[in-house]
Amino acid sequence: MNDSRTRILDAAEALFAETGYEATSTARIALAADVPKGLVFHYFPQKMDVLLTLIDERTEIEEPCEEPLPPDPAGALRRLAARLPLRASPSMRRILFREADTHRTARDRLTALNRELVRRARRTLELTLPGARGDAARLEIAAATFATVLLYQENLFHLTGDRIDPDALADLLTQALT
Amino acid sequence: MNDSRTRILDAAEALFAETGYEATSTARIALAADVPKGLVFHYFPQKMDVLLTLIDERTEIEEPCEEPLPPDPAGALRRLAARLPLRASPSMRRILFREADTHRTARDRLTALNRELVRRARRTLELTLPGARGDAARLEIAAATFATVLLYQENLFHLTGDRIDPDALADLLTQALT
Amino acid sequence: MNDSRTRILDAAEALFAETGYEATSTARIALAADVPKGLVFHYFPQKMDVLLTLIDERTEIEEPCEEPLPPDPAGALRRLAARLPLRASPSMRRILFREADTHRTARDRLTALNRELVRRARRTLELTLPGARGDAARLEIAAATFATVLLYQENLFHLTGDRIDPDALADLLTQALT
Amino acid sequence: MNDSRTRILDAAEALFAETGYEATSTARIALAADVPKGLVFHYFPQKMDVLLTLIDERTEIEEPCEEPLPPDPAGALRRLAARLPLRASPSMRRILFREADTHRTARDRLTALNRELVRRARRTLELTLPGARGDAARLEIAAATFATVLLYQENLFHLTGDRIDPDALADLLTQALT
DNA sequence: AATGAATGAGCGTTCATTCAT
DNA sequence: AATGAATGAACGCTCATTCAT
Numbered sequence: 001m002n003d004s005r006t007r008i009l010d011a012a013e014a015l016f017a018e019t020g021y022e023a024t025s026t027a028r029i030a031l032a033a034d035v036p037k038g039l040v041f042h043y044f045p046q047k048m049d050v051l052l053t054l055i056d057e058r059t060e061i062e063e064p065c066e067e068p069l070p071p072d073p074a075g076a077l078r079r080l081a082a083r084l085p086l087r088a089s090p091s092m093r094r095i096l097f098r099e100a101d102t103h104r105t106a107r108d109r110l111t112a113l114n115r116e117l118v119r120r121a122r123r124t125l126e127l128t129l130p131g132a133r134g135d136a137a138r139l140e141i142a143a144a145t146f147a148t149v150l151l152y153q154e155n156l157f158h159l160t161g162d163r164i165d166p167d168a169l170a171d172l173l174t175q176a177l178t
Numbered sequence: 179m180n181d182s183r184t185r186i187l188d189a190a191e192a193l194f195a196e197t198g199y200e201a202t203s204t205a206r207i208a209l210a211a212d213v214p215k216g217l218v219f220h221y222f223p224q225k226m227d228v229l230l231t232l233i234d235e236r237t238e239i240e241e242p243c244e245e246p247l248p249p250d251p252a253g254a255l256r257r258l259a260a261r262l263p264l265r266a267s268p269s270m271r272r273i274l275f276r277e278a279d280t281h282r283t284a285r286d287r288l289t290a291l292n293r294e295l296v297r298r299a300r301r302t303l304e305l306t307l308p309g310a311r312g313d314a315a316r317l318e319i320a321a322a323t324f325a326t327v328l329l330y331q332e333n334l335f336h337l338t339g340d341r342i343d344p345d346a347l348a349d350l351l352t353q354a355l356t
Numbered sequence: 357m358n359d360s361r362t363r364i365l366d367a368a369e370a371l372f373a374e375t376g377y378e379a380t381s382t383a384r385i386a387l388a389a390d391v392p393k394g395l396v397f398h399y400f401p402q403k404m405d406v407l408l409t410l411i412d413e414r415t416e417i418e419e420p421c422e423e424p425l426p427p428d429p430a431g432a433l434r435r436l437a438a439r440l441p442l443r444a445s446p447s448m449r450r451i452l453f454r455e456a457d458t459h460r461t462a463r464d465r466l467t468a469l470n471r472e473l474v475r476r477a478r479r480t481l482e483l484t485l486p487g488a489r490g491d492a493a494r495l496e497i498a499a500a501t502f503a504t505v506l507l508y509q510e511n512l513f514h515l516t517g518d519r520i521d522p523d524a525l526a527d528l529l530t531q532a533l534t
Numbered sequence: 535m536n537d538s539r540t541r542i543l544d545a546a547e548a549l550f551a552e553t554g555y556e557a558t559s560t561a562r563i564a565l566a567a568d569v570p571k572g573l574v575f576h577y578f579p580q581k582m583d584v585l586l587t588l589i590d591e592r593t594e595i596e597e598p599c600e601e602p603l604p605p606d607p608a609g610a611l612r613r614l615a616a617r618l619p620l621r622a623s624p625s626m627r628r629i630l631f632r633e634a635d636t637h638r639t640a641r642d643r644l645t646a647l648n649r650e651l652v653r654r655a656r657r658t659l660e661l662t663l664p665g666a667r668g669d670a671a672r673l674e675i676a677a678a679t680f681a682t683v684l685l686y687q688e689n690l691f692h693l694t695g696d697r698i699d700p701d702a703l704a705d706l707l708t709q710a711l712t
Numbered sequence: 713a714a715t716g717a718a719t720g721a722g723c724g725t726t727c728a729t730t731c732a733t
Numbered sequence: 734a735a736t737g738a739a740t741g742a743a744c745g746c747t748c749a750t751t752c753a754t
Contacts, residue, residue, distance in 0.1 A: 004717080020280045022200035026745060036719050041746060043717095098279045100337060101272065102198050111337050141346045145327055148342065152330045159278065159289045164326065168319045176354035182735090203727060214736050216731090225728065360714090376636050378556035381748060392715050394752090403749065450635065456693065457632045458554045467693045497702045504698065505679055508686045515634060515645050520682065524675045532710030538738080560724060570740050575725060577738095 005043045007033040012050045013058065017091035021051055021099050051095075052105055059088040059096060059109055061116055073128035074167075074174040077146065080124055081166030084117070084150055093154045110151075117147035125177065132177045142173045183221045185211040190228045191236065195269035199229055199277055229273075230283050237266040237274055239291050251306035252345075252352040255324065258298055259344030262328055264291055271332050288329075295325035303355065310355045320351045361399045363389040368406045369414065373447035377407055377455055407451075408461050415444040415452055417469050429484035430523075430530040433502065436476055437522030440506055442469050449510055466507075473503035481533065488533045498529045539577045541567040546584045547592065551625035555585055555633055585633065589643055593622040593630060595650050607662035608701075608708040611680065614658055615700030618651070618684055627688045644685075651681035659711065666711045676707045 011032035015024040026047050030037045044050045062083075069076045088096070096113075099106040121143035125132065132139055149164050157163050189210035193202040204225050208215045222228045240263035247254045266274065277284035299321035303310060310317055327342055335341050367388035371380040382403050386393045400406045418441035425432045444452065455462035477499035481488060488495055505520055513519050545566035549558040560581050564571045578584045596617075603610045622630070630647075633640040655677035659666065666673055683698050691697050 018280075020198075020200060022198060023280065025743075027743080038719055038721095038747085039717080042719095045746085047745060094279065098276065101276045101333075102201070107337060114334065114338055137346065138350060141342060141350055144340070144342045145323060145347060145350070148327050148330055148334060149323055152326060152333075155279070155330075156292070156326060159285060160292055162322070164319060164322050168315070169323060172316060172319055172323070172354045173350070176350045204729085205727075216729095216736050216738095217734085219729065220735070223729090376554075376556060378554060379636070382750085383748075394715050394717095394750095395713085397750065398714070401750090454632065454635045457628065457689070458552075458557065463693060470690070470694055493702070494706060497698060497706055500696070500698050501679060501683055501703060501706070504686060504690060505682055508682055508689075511635075511686075512648065512682060515641060516648055518678070520675060520678045524671065525679060528672060528675055528679070528710045529706070532706045559722075561722080571724095572726085572740055572742095573738080576740095579725090581724060 004033070004035050004039055008035060008040055008043060008050070009054060009057070013054055013089070013091050013095070016051065016054070016099075017094045021095070021103070026050075048103075051099065051103065054092065054095065055105055055109055058092050059113075061109075061113055062087060069124065069127055071128065072174075073125060073177070074171045076124045076128045077121065077170035077174065078167045080120055081146075081150055081170060090154055094158070097152075097155055114147060114151060117150060118143050121146045129174070129177055135177075138177065142177060146170070146173060182211070182213050182217055186213060186218055186221060186228070187232060187235070191232055191267070191269050191273070194229065194232070194277075195272045199273070199281070204228075229277065229281065232270065232273065233283055233287050236270045237264065237287055239263055239287070239294055240265060247302060247305055249306065250352075251303060251355070252349045254302045254306045255299065255348035255352065256345045258295075258302055258324075259328060259348060263294055263298070268332070272336075275333055292325055292329055295328060296321050299324045307352070307355055313355075316355060320355055324348070324351060360389070360391050360395055364391060364396055364399060364406070365410060365414070369410055369445070369447050369451070372407065372410070372455075373450045377451070377459070382406075407455065407459065410448065410451065411461055411465055414448045415442065415465055417441055417465070417472055418443060425480060425483055427484065428530075429481060429533070430527045432480045432484045433477065433526035433530065434523045436473075436480055436502075437506060437526060441472055441476070446510070450514075453511055470503055470507055473506060474499050477502045485530070485533055491533075494533060498533055502526070502529060538567070538569050538573055542569060542574055542577060542584070543588060543591070547588055547623070547625050547629070550585065550588070550633075551628045555629070555637070560584075582637075585629075585637065586639055588626065588629065589639055592626050593643055593647075595647055596621060603658065603661055605662065606708075607659060607711070608705045610658045610662045611655065611704035611708065612701045614654055615680075615684055615704060624688055628692070631686075631689055648681060648685060651684060652677050655680045663708070663711055669711075672711065676711060680704070680707060 008029060012024070012029045015029060015032060026040050027037055029050070030040050033040075040050070044053060070079060096106050096110050100110040101107075122139060125139050125143060129139075146166075146169065149169055150166060153163060153166075186207060190202070190207045193207060193210060204218050205215055207228070208218050211218075218228070222231065240261075248257060264271070274284050274288050278288040279285070300317060303317050303321060307317075324347065327347055328344060331341060331344075364385060368380070368385045371385060371388060382396050383393055385406070386396050389396075396406070400409065418439075426435060442449070452462050452466055456466040457463070478495060481495050481499060485495075502525065505525055506522060509519060509522075542563060546558070546563050549563060549566060560574050561571055563584070564574050567574075574584070578587060604613060630640050630644050634644045635641075656673060659673050659677060663673075680700075680703065683703055684700060687697055687700075
C-alpha cells in the first residue's frame with residue numbers, strides 16, 4: 001500500500017518546515033521516514049517533486065461555501081478568519097511562505113491564496129456593511145489588511161511568539177468602516 | 179584596501195537575495211565578486227559569517243528619534259510608515275525575511291524590527307489619541323496590525339504586485355480608535 | 357507466448373546499438389519494450405544475459421558452403437565478399453564490434469568471424485591461384501588484408517561515409533598475386 | 535605543479551582502454567591515480583572532460599614532413615607505416631576506436647586520422663609510381679586499404695593476437711599496381 | 713508467468729573548508 | 734594579504750537486482 005509514500009511526505013513536510021527545502025537532504029528525509037534512500041526516488045524522481053507534491057496534495061484552497069452570512073460584519077469576518085480557506089497544516093504554511101520566495105509553484109499557490117482571501121473579505125464586508133459600499137477604496141484597504149494579517153499569522157508567531165487575535169481585528173476593522 | 183571584502187559582500191547580498199543562502203555556494207560568490215575562492219575564507223572563516231556580517235553591517239534598526247510628533251494621529255502614523263526604521267537595501271530586506279525562518283540571527287533582527295515597529299505605533303497612538311488610552315487592548319491590536327502590514331508589504335508586493343497604501347491604513351486605523 | 361521476451365530483445369538490440377551496453381539501463385529496455393521492469397529479470401536473470409542472448413541468437417557465423425568456386429580468383433573473392441558469412445542485422449554488427457573490445461563473448465564471436473573470413477579467403481586463393489601456393493606468406497597477407505577490410509568496412513563507413521569496393525579490392529589483390 | 539593532473543590522465547587512459555569510458559568510474563580513476571576523488575573534478579569539471587582532454591592532448595595528427603621520399607614505392611609506403619602520423623599510445627588508440635562509436639569528439643578525431651592516412655598513402659603512391667597515376671581508381675583502393683589495415687591494427691591484434699606486417703602489405707600493394 | 717515496490721551500493725558532482733606558498 | 738590546489742563528506746540520483754504477491 002502507500003504507507004511508505006505517506007511516511008516520506010510526512011517526514012519531508014516536517015523537515016522542510018523546520019530547516020527549509022534546500023537544507024534538507026533526501027537522505028535525511030528517508031531516515032526520518034524510516035525508508036531506504038532509494039525509495040524516495042522511486043516515488044519522487046526528483047527532490048523537487050517532493051515539494052511540488054506536498055504543495056499539490058497538502059495545500060488546498062477551499063471553494064467558497066455560500067451558506068448564509070451572519071448579519072453583523074464583525075461576526076462574518078470572524079467566521080472567515082476561523083475558516084481560513086486554506087486547508088494546510090502549520091508546517092505546510094511555513095513551507096509555502098518560505099519557498100514562495102524562490103520556487104514558482106509555492107509562489108503561485110500563495111498568490112492565489114492571498115487573492116482569494118482578499119476577495120472573500122471584500123465580499124463579506126460588502127454584504128454585511130451595505131452602507132460602506134460607497135467608499136470602495138476604504139473597504140479594499142480593510143479587506144487587504146485583514147488578509148495580510150491572516151496570511152502572515154504563522155510567520156509572525158514564529159518571529160514574536162505573539163498572535164494577533166483575528167476576532168479583535170475583525171471588530172476593529174468593522175468599527176473603522178461604520 | 180578593503181575593496182575585495184566589499185565586493186564579496188556585494189556579490190553575496192545579490193546572490194543570497196536571488197537564490198537564498200543555502201543555494202548560493204561560496205565559489206559562486208567568489209566568482210561574482212571576481213576574487214579568488216580562497217579570499218572569501220580569508221575575510222569570512224565560515225560561510226555563515228558572510229550572512230551574519232551582511233545582517234550586521236547592512237541592516238540597521240534606527241534609534242527612536244524623539245522629534246515632536248504631528249498632532250493628528252493619522253499624520254503621525256503616516257510619518258512612521260514613511261520612515262520605516264529599517265535601513266537596508268531591498269536585497270537585504272528579502273534576505274532578512276527569507277532567512278528569518280531558519281537562521282536565528284536573521285530572525286532576531288527581524289523580531290527586533292517588529293518589536294520596535296509595534297512600540298512606535300503604540301506610542302504614536304497613545305500620544306495622539308489620549309482618549310483611546312483607556313482601551314489598551316484595541317490600541318495594541320491596531321499597533322500590531324500596522325506593524326505587520328508594514329513588515330510584510332515588501333513580501334506581498336513581490337507575490338501579488340499589489341501594495342497596501344500605508345497612509346490609507348493609517349487613516350483607517352485612526353478612525354477605528356476614535 | 358514469448359512475445360514479451362522478443363520485445364525485450366528487440367528493444368535491447370536497438371538501445372545497445374545506439375548507446376552501448378553500459379550506458380543502457382534495464383529500466384530503459386523495459387520501457388522501450390513496453391514491459392514491466394521486473395519481467396526483464398524474469399527472462400534474463402542478469403543484464404549481461406541480455407547481451408549474451410543477443411549475440412547467441414542474433415549473430416551466426418555461417419558454415420562454409422562448399423559449392424563450386426568460380427574458376428577465376430577475382431570472381432571467387434568477389435563472391436566471398438558478397439556473402440560475408442555473418443548473419444546479423446546492422447544493429448547486431450555494431451553491438452558486436454563495439455562490445456568486442458571489452459566483453460569476451462562479443463570478442464570471441466568476432467574473432468571466430470575473422471578467422472573464418474581469413475580461412476575462406478586463403479582457401480579461395482589457393483584453389484583459384486594454384487601457382488601462388490608456393491608463396492604462402494604473401495597469400496596469407498592477402499587473405500588477412502581482405503578479411504580486415506571486409507570486417508571493418510561497416511565501422512569505416514559509419515565514420516567516414518566511404519566504402520572500399522570489395523570487388524575492386526579482390527581484383528587488386530588477385531593482380532598482386534599473379 | 536601538475537603532477538596530480540598528469541596522474542589522473544594517466545590513470546584514466548589506462549582504465550578507459552581496459553574497461554571503456556562508461557564502465558570506468560571517476561572513483562576508480564582517482565584511486566588508480568592516488569588522488570582524492572574531489573581532485574578529479576577540480577581539474578575536469580565533468581567526467582567527459584577527462585575523455586575530451588585525453589583525446590585533445592594525447593592524440594595528435596602530425597604535420598606531413600616533406601623530406602624526400604625513398605624512390606621505390608614499397609619503401610615509401612613502409613616508411614609511412616613506420617611513421618603513422620598519429621602520435622598516440624596503444625591505449626589511446628583503443629580508446630579512440632571504442633568511443634568513436636558513441637562520442638562525437640572521438641569520432642571526429644578518428645575520421646580526420648583516416649582521411650589523413652588515405653591522403654598520404656595516395657600521395658606516396660602517386661609520387662613513387664608515376665605510371666600508375668593513370669588508374670586513379672585502383673590507386674585509391676590501394677591507399678584506402680593500406681590506411682584501413684594500419685588503423686585497425688591495434689583492434690585486430692586485440693581480437694586475434696596476430697598483426698598484418700605493414701611492410702609485407704606495402705610490398706603486396708606495390709606489386710599490384712605495377 | 714507477471715508485477716512493481718523495495719533495496720542499498722555506487723555514481724557523477726558539489727561544496728565548505730584547509731593549507732602551503 | 735592573497736592564491737588556488739587539495740580534501741573528503743555529503744549530495745541528488747541511478748541502477749541492477751530481489752522478492753512478495
